[in-house]
Amino acid sequence: MDVLNALVVFANFVFVPGLAYGAQLALGALGVTLVYGILRFSNFAHGDTMAFGTMAAILVTWGLQSMGISFGPLPTALIALPFAIAATAALVLATDRGIYRFYRKVRAAPVILVIVSMGVMFVMNALTRFIIGVDEINFADGGRFIIAAREFKELTGLAEGLAIRTTQLITVVTAAVAVALLFWFLGNTRTGKSMRAYSDNEDLALLSGINPERVVAVTWIIVAALATTAGVLYGLDKSFKAFTYFQLLLPIFAAAIVGGLGSPLGAIAGGFLIAFSEVTVTYAWKRVLGYLLPEGLEPEGLVQLMSTDYKFAVSFAILVIVLLFRPTGLFRGKSV
Amino acid sequence: MAEPFLIGEAMTGGYGAADILQGCTIAVEKGQIAVIVGPNGAGKSTAMKAVFGMLKLRKGQVRLNGADITALSPQARVAKGMAFVPQTQNIFTSMTVEENLEMGAFLRRDDIRATLEQVYDLFPILRDKRRQAAGELSGGQRQQVAVGRALMTQPRVLMLDEPTAGVSPIVMDELFDRIIDIARTGISILMVEQNARQALAIADMGYVLVQGTNRFTDTGAALMADPEVRRSFLGG
Numbered sequence: 001m002d003v004l005n006a007l008v009v010f011a012n013f014v015f016v017p018g019l020a021y022g023a024q025l026a027l028g029a030l031g032v033t034l035v036y037g038i039l040r041f042s043n044f045a046h047g048d049t050m051a052f053g054t055m056a057a058i059l060v061t062w063g064l065q066s067m068g069i070s071f072g073p074l075p076t077a078l079i080a081l082p083f084a085i086a087a088t089a090a091l092v093l094a095t096d097r098g099i100y101r102f103y104r105k106v107r108a109a110p111v112i113l114v115i116v117s118m119g120v121m122f123v124m125n126a127l128t129r130f131i132i133g134v135d136e137i138n139f140a141d142g143g144r145f146i147i148a149a150r151e152f153k154e155l156t157g158l159a160e161g162l163a164i165r166t167t168q169l170i171t172v173v174t175a176a177v178a179v180a181l182l183f184w185f186l187g188n189t190r191t192g193k194s195m196r197a198y199s200d201n202e203d204l205a206l207l208s209g210i211n212p213e214r215v216v217a218v219t220w221i222i223v224a225a226l227a228t229t230a231g232v233l234y235g236l237d238k239s240f241k242a243f244t245y246f247q248l249l250l251p252i253f254a255a256a257i258v259g260g261l262g263s264p265l266g267a268i269a270g271g272f273l274i275a276f277s278e279v280t281v282t283y284a285w286k287r288v289l290g291y292l293l294p295e296g297l298e299p300e301g302l303v304q305l306m307s308t309d310y311k312f313a314v315s316f317a318i319l320v321i322v323l324l325f326r327p328t329g330l331f332r333g334k335s336v
Numbered sequence: 337m338a339e340p341f342l343i344g345e346a347m348t349g350g351y352g353a354a355d356i357l358q359g360c361t362i363a364v365e366k367g368q369i370a371v372i373v374g375p376n377g378a379g380k381s382t383a384m385k386a387v388f389g390m391l392k393l394r395k396g397q398v399r400l401n402g403a404d405i406t407a408l409s410p411q412a413r414v415a416k417g418m419a420f421v422p423q424t425q426n427i428f429t430s431m432t433v434e435e436n437l438e439m440g441a442f443l444r445r446d447d448i449r450a451t452l453e454q455v456y457d458l459f460p461i462l463r464d465k466r467r468q469a470a471g472e473l474s475g476g477q478r479q480q481v482a483v484g485r486a487l488m489t490q491p492r493v494l495m496l497d498e499p500t501a502g503v504s505p506i507v508m509d510e511l512f513d514r515i516i517d518i519a520r521t522g523i524s525i526l527m528v529e530q531n532a533r534q535a536l537a538i539a540d541m542g543y544v545l546v547q548g549t550n551r552f553t554d555t556g557a558a559l560m561a562d563p564e565v566r567r568s569f570l571g572g
Contacts, residue, residue: 190442193431193435193438193439194439194442196428196430196431196435197428197431197435197439197442199430200428200429200430200431201425201427201428201429203422203425204422204425204426204427204428204485205428205439206410206411207410207411207414207420207422208414208439208440208442208443208485209411209414209415209442209443209489210439210442
């Protein structure tokens with residue numbers, strides 16, 4: 001039995017990737033949950049908002065690279081991020097002006113807004129593909145590893161290596177900063193509190209003199225920032241492909257619903273829950289068990305519960321279970 | 337007689353084609369308490385909403401301090417010094433007591449701490465629970481938060497839609513005492529009440545509405561003494 005090596009294998013293949021993926025999902029789910037809490041509909045265009053934001057970041061990154069600007073060991077995309085957020089915010093604000101505001105004015109039912117957001121999703125998706133194409137794009141530059149597997153082995157003398165990529169650390173740190181900023185904003189500023197009040201009780205917020213159009217505009221700007229950040233981090237960690245963001249919609253919605261729609265804390269918990277479930281169910285545990293179990297009992301198969309092709313089934317299954325037994329989610333959001 | 341501070345005069349209107357209010361008049365003097373009572377479906381809450389601008393009037397006028405405010409939105413009336421406490425969903429349940437009060441003062445740009453202290457002095461229990469989520473409080477405490485939120489705008493008129501609905505008799509007496517305290521500071525109070533007897537006992541003016549019209553209008557004491565009012569509306 002070799003607990004240390006087992007732990008290293010676990011950290012390398014399950015914990016670290018799960019943590020990074022969870023942080024990306026949490027940021028995405030936060031955006032979905034904010035739109036749901038304040039604009040009161042499920043925004044299907046969120047995945048493609050992320051794609052658009054990432055595309056903007058890539059274009060700015062290329063521009064910066066051609067000017068010879070880099071961020072040292074960190075990816076240039078981080079410098080591009082604020083510009084990409086501004087572009088995305090402009091896009092979603094224009095979308096709100098041109099499309100969503102009309103449906104708000106006629107007090108359309110949430111289900112109509114969902115369909116509208118699907119239309120927006122197709123348009124945004126087409127826009128992204130039209131501008132940057134459908135190919136896979138790697139835009140991560142700078143240092144590749146914080147610690148590489150070989151260095152780790154030499155350092156510790158263990159048989160197994162632990163690799164931590166720069167993008168993984170950046171993902172977790174950036175997500176933590178973004179979440180801290182968001183919670184500080186919602187809990188301590190006048191505008192943030194008015195957003196919570198509007199989400200809690202729209203009529204009473206109006207009676208208190210809170211301007212709904214302002215609340216909606218601020219919400220879209222924050223959602224654009226969260227979506228772009230999530231998209232760029234995901235793209236840095238894996239790679240950019242216009243379609244993958246559409247596919248991310250399912251785990252993101254699963255995370256938001258599992259946590260409780262409308263609850264920011266729930267979105268974060270949901271993001272990590274979905275991410276770790278996906279990773280643990282689709283990981284082949286053979287090597288970890290090989291170190292842990294006594295000799296002769298090592299598994300012969302891969303001990304993989306599900307092929308990685310089916311990882312989306314995990315989100316679906318969790319979604320169904322939560323909706324059956326606790327429809328308001330773990331943190332008691334609004335029921336769907 | 338001089339013009340009352342706030343008056344909804346000969347109000348006619350309703351939600352759809354049918355008029356719920358049929359020319360009823362509600363008024364309140366400065367620093368006084370006016371109570372609207374009447375059977376279910378008499379249009380009590382509707383009259384209140386009409387005065388606050390949440391219902392479009394087909395006929396009639398609402399005047400505040402002599403100025404015609406009939407065309408103003410509820411939000412604009414808040415800015416003019418009117419405050420309204422709805423019967424249900426009158427607090428932000430997920431926010432703390434203090435945040436509820438802060439949201440009440442959202443339109444104000446000046447220092448709200450003095451007003452906050454006044455509300456805490458009026459409802460001391462809220463001071464102890466100011467960091468607690470308002471949704472976790474008891475029914476009576478929630479009503480205190482709701483009234484406190486409305487007071488944060490420093491209104492000249494406070495309108496309460498059944499403030500004692502669903503609270504125990506002891507809490508009701510306590511709330512009525514606080515409402516008298518508020519009126520003594522010069523704020524006019526207009527309220528709809530289901531507990532007619534207790535409400536008329538503290539009222540300067542009472543309005544008995546039946547089917548959207550004024551059936552009886554007199555001082556609270558006179559209405560209590562009127563045998564017909566007693567028989568028909570106060571249960572003998």
